[in-house]
Amino acid sequence: QTAGPPIRIGMGIALSGGLAAFGKSALLAMQLWAADVNAKGGLLGRKVELVFYDDQSNPATVPGIYAKLIDVDKVDLVVSGYASSQIVAAMPTVMQKKKVFMTLFGLAANDKFNYDRYFQMQPNGPVARTEFSKGFLNVAMSMDPKPTTIALVGGDAEFPSIALDGARENVKALGLKVVYDRTYPPNTIEFASVVRAIKSTNPDLVFVASYPPDSAGMVRAVREVGLDAKMFGGGMIGLQSAALKTQLGPMLNGVVAYDLYAPEPTMKFQGVEDFLTRYRQEAAKQGVDPLGFYIAPLAYAELQILGQAVEATKSLDDAKLAKYIHDTTFQTIAGEIRFQERGEWAEPRILLVQFQGIAGNDVAQFMEAGRQVIVYPPKFKSGTFKYPFSAASK
Amino acid sequence: MDFSWDLLLNAVASGIMLGGFYAAVAIGVTIAFGMLDIVNIAHPAFIVLGSFLAYLSINGLGIDPFLSAGVFAVAGFLFGRVFYRAYYYFFERRGDDSLQGLAFFFGIMFIVEISLVLVFGVDYRLIDLPYLARTYEIGVVQIPLRLAAPCVAGVAMLVAIQLYMSRTFTGRAILAVAQDLEAVRFVGADPIRVKEIAFGIAVGSAIIAGVLLIVIQSVEPSIGREFIGRAFAICVLGGMTSLPGTLIAAMILGIAETMTSTFFGPSWSPAVAFGLLLATLAFRPAGILGR
C-alpha cells in the first residue's frame, strides 16, 4: 500500500495545434510510465500523478502554466513539453524556483542559460548543431567514388535552420562544394519546383532538414521529378512516424534519415519492446503515432531517470536530484544515458537509418528488423549502406 | 538558380497545378465572403474536415475518396444550409453587420479543429491512391498525377459552380442577394433560402477541397490555419465576387509561388505572392475581375 499524498509531476504539453502529434505521443509514454510505477507501488511508497495542461503549441501559454504548476498546484517535480520553444519559455520560471528540469527535445536550449538542473533527452550530445548531419556526411564520404558536391535544403523553422547551420559547418570541414543552399517557407505544398531546382545543379548529395509535412512532400517530389544524386535524406523529422512511413511506403527505399530508435538487433535495450507493445495498444485508440519509435521511448526514459533519482536519493529535493542525475549513468528503455554538465547526453546517439526493402504500405513491416537499417554510428550499425540513390531505391 | 527553359516550363506547369488546387480552396471563400458577405474564417477548418472524411472513406469504408467526394459534398451542402440558418438566426436576422460574425467563426474554427483532434487524434493523416503515383511527361514538362488530378478536379468544380451561377435562376439570385437582400423578394425569390443554398455550396466546395488537400499532402487537424491567408487573398485578388477572377487569381498565386521557388529560393515565395497581392490592390483596388 502507498502512504502519503501522491508525488505530482507537472508539465505543459501540446495536445492541440501543430506540435500535438509529438506532444500526445510523449504524454502517452509518460502515462504508461506512471501506470508502471504505480503498479509497483509508486515512488517512495507514494503514488505518482501526472499534472499536465495543453499548451496549444503556443509558447506564450507556457510561462503561466509552469507558474501555476509550481506555485498554485505545488507539484513536486516538473518536466517539459515538446519542444525547444516551450522549454525555453518555461526556463525563467523553472530556474527561479530552482527546480530540476527534465526536458524533451530542446535544441541546445540550455546553451544560453547554463542552468545546472537542466537535463535534455534528445541524444544530440554537447554540440547539437553539427550532430544531425554528421552521420549523413560520414556515411557519404565512405562511398566510392567520394562525393564532391552537395545540395542543402530545409524549412524556415528552428530545427531545420540549426541542422542546416551544422551541416554547412561539417560540409566546409570536408571540403565539399555546396551547389544549392536554400530554404522553403512553412506550409509549403508544392515541392516539385524545389526538387527540380536542386536537380538542375546536379549534386552528389542532397541533405534535407525538414518537418513532417514537408518531409513527405520532399520524398514524393523526389520520386515524381526523379533525382540522380548518390545519396538523399538527412534530418527529416516525420519519417520516423507510422503516418508518413505508411503513406510513402516503397518511396522511402534508399532514403537515409536521422532517427532515434529503430527495431534493429543492435537496439534491443532492456524493456523497450515490451514498452512498445503496450504503447501501440493505447496509441491506436488515441490517434497517436502507432509505432512509437521517435519520441515515446525517450519520454518514458525521461521519467525513468527522474524516478530512479527520486528512489535513489529518497528525496524530492531538487538539489539532490540534480546532483544524482549528473553523477549517474542510467540504464533505460532507450539505452544507456549519461548527461554532461550542460544537461545534454554526454555521448550523442543520433542514428542514421536507410530504408531498405519496403514493399507496399503496410505498417507492420516497419516493426521488423532490416527495414530501417542503421548505417551510423558504427556502434549500432545493423546493415550495409546501399548507393547510389537510384540503385538503393529499387 | 540558373535559368533554363526546362525549369521555366516546369515551374509554370507546377504553378498551374497548384493554382487549380488553390482555386478549389478559394471557391467557398469567394461565395461566402465575396458574395454573401459572411466572413467565414472557419472555411479552412471545413476543408480539413473534408480531408478527414476522405481519410475515413478510404481507410474506414475502403471507398475511393474521389467516388465518395460527391456524397460528402452533398452532406457538406446540407450541413452548410443548416449552419447558415443558425448564422442567419443569430446575426443577419438582427441586422448586425458581418463583422459581428467574425468572432463567431473564430469560435467555429476552434470547435471544428478540436472536434477533429478528439475524434481522429492529432497524427498526420494521408491517403494513398496508387493510381495517382504516376508522373506523365509532356516534352520536358512533368505532370505528376498527384497534383494534376486535384487541379483538374478543382477547376472542374469551379467551372460547374460558375455555370450554375450564371445560367440558373437560383445562381443569379445568389449574385443578387448580397447586393440587396430584400429586393430579391420582389422577383419572387426567398433571399434566406438563396443565401442558404449559396452557403451550402460554399461548404460543399470546402469539403471537396479537403478531399483534394489530403490527396496532395498529409493533414492534421490544425493545418487549415495555414490556408486562411491564401484563400482570402485569392478571393480578393480575383475581385471578390467573381469565380473566373478567383480562378485567375489562384493561378497567378500558384505560378508566382513556383516561379519564386524555382528561381529565387522558395523561402521568398510567400513574400512574392502576397507582395503581388498588395501591388494589385494598390493599382487595381477592386481586384482583377472586380466590378
Added chain:
Amino acid sequence: MQRHVASGRAQSGDPPILEAKGVTKRFGGFVALDGVDFAMAPGERVALIGPNGSGKSTFVNCLSGALTPEAGSVRFEGRLVTGMPPWQRARAGLVRSFQIPRPFRRLSVIENIEVPLNFALAEPPPGGKAQRALEILESIGLGAKAYGSPKDLSQVELRKLELGRALAANPRLLIADEAMAGLSDSEVDEIVDLLERLNAQGIAIILIEHIMRAVMRFSQRIIVLVAGRKIADGLPGEVMRQDEVERAYLGQ
C-alpha cells in the same frame, strides 16, 4: 454665350465664385460629361436641369471632388481646386448634398450635424456646436428628432437631414442635388424658402431639380445639360422657351 447675373447680392464684375472649364468625364467608353463650361457669380442662384442621365450628378461629383474629371479645370473663388480632396473643398466653402441621402447611420441625428460643425468650419460657431446643431435642426424641422437615429427617419426627413448637414458646413456655395425629389408641394416650398433665406445670407446655390415649379421659382439662371453637353444657359424664361430644351427636356 450670354451670361446673366441677375439681381440678388451679386454684382456683375465680381470675380466668379465658381468657374469650371471644359470638364470632361468618361466611364469606360461612355462620355458622361463632354467639355462643360460653367461659371457663376457669388450669391447667384442657378438651377441645373437636364434629362435623366444627362450628367448632372456626375458634374456635381466633379465639382465637389468625389470624381476626378479626365479633362478640364474647376476654380473656386479663384483657387484651382481640381485634384483637391472633397474635404478641403468642403472646408473652403464648396459644399454639396447627395441625391440619395447618405446619413451617418450609427450617429444620432444631431451628431450627423455636428460632424460638419466639427470639421468643415474654420472656427467654432458662436454659442457652441451643440447649440448651432439644434438651431439647424429646428430650421429644417427635425428639432424633435435630434437625439433619434437616422434609421427612424422617413425619406423626406432624410433629405432634410442631408440638407441640414450641408448647411452646417457653412457653405459659400451650396450644391443641392435633387433635395426636393419626393417632397410635397408645401414641403418643396418650405425648402425653397429655406434656400432663399440662405441665399439672402450671401450663399451661392446650385439647384439640381426636376420639379420645374421649384426651378422656376428659385433660379435666376438655368443651365441645361443634355447627354453631357451644355445646351442652354440663361434666364429661366428664355431658356424654357428654347426649342432645344423643350425637345430634350420638357417634352410636348
Added chain:
Amino acid sequence: MTVASHFSTPSARRTPRAFSLPVLLVGVALVALELFVGGGAGEYYLLLAYVILQYLVVATGWNILGGYAGYVNFGTAAFFAVGCYTTIALQKLADVPLPLSILAAGVVAGLLGLGTGYLTLRLRGVFFSIATLAMAVVLQTLIINWSFVGGARGTYILRPDPIAPFTTYVQYLLVLMTVLATASVLIAIAVERSWIGMGLAAIRDDELAAEASGVPGLRLKLIATTLCGALMGMAGAPFPYFITYVEPASAFSLAIAVNAIAMPLIGGTATWWGPVVGTVLLGTTQQVLTVTISSAANLLIVGILLVVFVTAAPTGVVGLVRGMRGGRK
C-alpha cells in the same frame, strides 16, 4: 421606441471625459498593488495579469481602427511581431533597456501603421483587411530571412536581474504592461471623445459623405492606423522577455490575431470599454481554462464560449448592457 438608449445624448458623448480620471486611478492602484506581490504563489497571477493586459493593449489598439473607423485589421500579429523584433534588434545592437525599446517599438510599429495606411488608403472595407493580412505574410517572410534577429531559427532574450523596487523580473514586466494598458485606454478615451472620434465614426458610416462634410478622411485614417499600429507594437515589445525565446511562429501567432478581433467584438466595438470588458472576459476565460482543463478540450470550450458570447450578445457585452438598461429591445 427606445431610440435614446442606443444613441448618445450630448451628455453621453461627454461621459468619456468623466472616465479618464478613474481609469488613471485604477492604473496607478494596479501598479501599486503589483509592487507588493512578488514571487511565490503571486507569480502565477502576475503572469496571468500580464497576458491579459497585453491583450488589453492589443484589443484597444485594434478597436481604434476597427471599432471607431470600421477598418478591420487582420494583420495584428504583424504589428505585435514588429514590436517584438524591435526589442530584439535593439537588444542585440546595444542592450537597450526595455522601457526605451517599448517606445521605439511604438515608433516603428506606428510608422508601419502609417505606411500601411498610405499603401492601402485607396482600399475600403475588406480590401484593407486583406491587405493587412498580406502585409503580415510579407513581413513574416522578411523576419524569417533576417538572420540578425535570429531568422527562422529564433533567438534567445534572457531576462536581466530585476532592478531596484522590483523583486522579480515578471513584476517589472507587469508594471510596464500596466502602464501601457492604462495609457492605451486613456488614448482610446481621448480619441473617442475628441473630434477624431467623431470623424472616424463618420468615416465608418459613410466615407464619401464624411469627406463632403469636411472630414479629412485620409488624415484621420492615418492617425488611426498609426495609433493602432503603435499600441500593438508596444504590446509586443516586452514579449521577448516574457517568453525568452522568440521565433517568427510565436511572434506572428494566430492567437494574437484572433484575440485582437474577438475581444473587442465580444465586448463591443463602439466604446473604449467594449475592448476592456471583452479582454477581461475572454482573456481571463482563456487563461483559466488553459490551466484548469488538462486536455485539448480547453480550446474547444474557448470556441464554444466565443460562439455563445457573440450569439447571445451580437452587439457585444456593452450593447447587451445598454439594451437592458434601455428597457425593451
Added chain:
Amino acid sequence: MANSISIERLSAGYGAVRVLTDIDMHVASGETVALLGTNGNGKSTLIKCITGQVQPTAGRVSATIDGVEHNLAGRSTQDIINLGIAIVPEGRRLFPKLTVEENLLLGAFRAAARPRREESLAFCYEAFPRLRERRTQLAGSMSGGEQQMLAIARALMTLPKILLVDEPSVGLAPILVARTIDTIADLKQRLGLTVLMAEQNFPQAIRIADRGYVLVHGRIELTADDPQALRDSDIVRQLYLGGA
C-alpha cells in the same frame, strides 16, 4: 379572368407608430387605380401591406388572381410576388452590381415566368430601347431615370397580373414623367394588367387613372369613382393645386 385587390378595415404601422387606420379599398380587374396623397401619408406603407413587407395590425388584405382569392396577410413578400403581383418599389431597389440584363433575367425568377423569359426580355427591350442599349451596363451606374425604367421592366419580367407601382415619377425629368406614366398605361393595356399606382404627381396620375383614392394622415379621405370626381374634390385642390 379576374384579378383584383381588396382591402378591408386595414390598420398598420411601424412599432408603436400607427401609419394606416381603417383603410377600405378595392382595385377591380383591369382597372388603373391611383393612390394619391402627399408625403408621409402612408401610400408606400399601404403598398407594403399588400406585398407583405409590412404586416397589418388589423383588417384584411386579399387578392384575386385568375379568379382565385388569396388572403395575403401573413404571407411573405416572395409568396405574394409568386401569386402574380409585381411591384416597382419605392427607391427602385435594383441590383446595382448586376448588369441590366441580369437584373431583368432575375425578374423572371418566378416559376411561372421562367419558361417565357426570352419573350419577356424581348418585350422589355422593345418597350424600353434605352435598356437594350445598356444591357451590359451595371444597374448601379445608370442614372435615376434609367434605373426607374429598369425597375418597371424588371417587374414586368415576373409576368404579373397585378402591378403595384410606388411613385414612378420621383426623380424623373418632366419629359420622362409623362413618358413613364404613358408607358405604364400602355403596358397595362397591352398586358391586360390591373394597376395600383401610388403617386404624388396628381396631374400625371390622373391622366391614366380610372379611379383614385386620396390618403391623408393614414386614412382614406376621398374615394373617387372617376377622374373627374378627383379633379373636382376639395381635398385634392387643397393638397395639390395650391389651395389654402
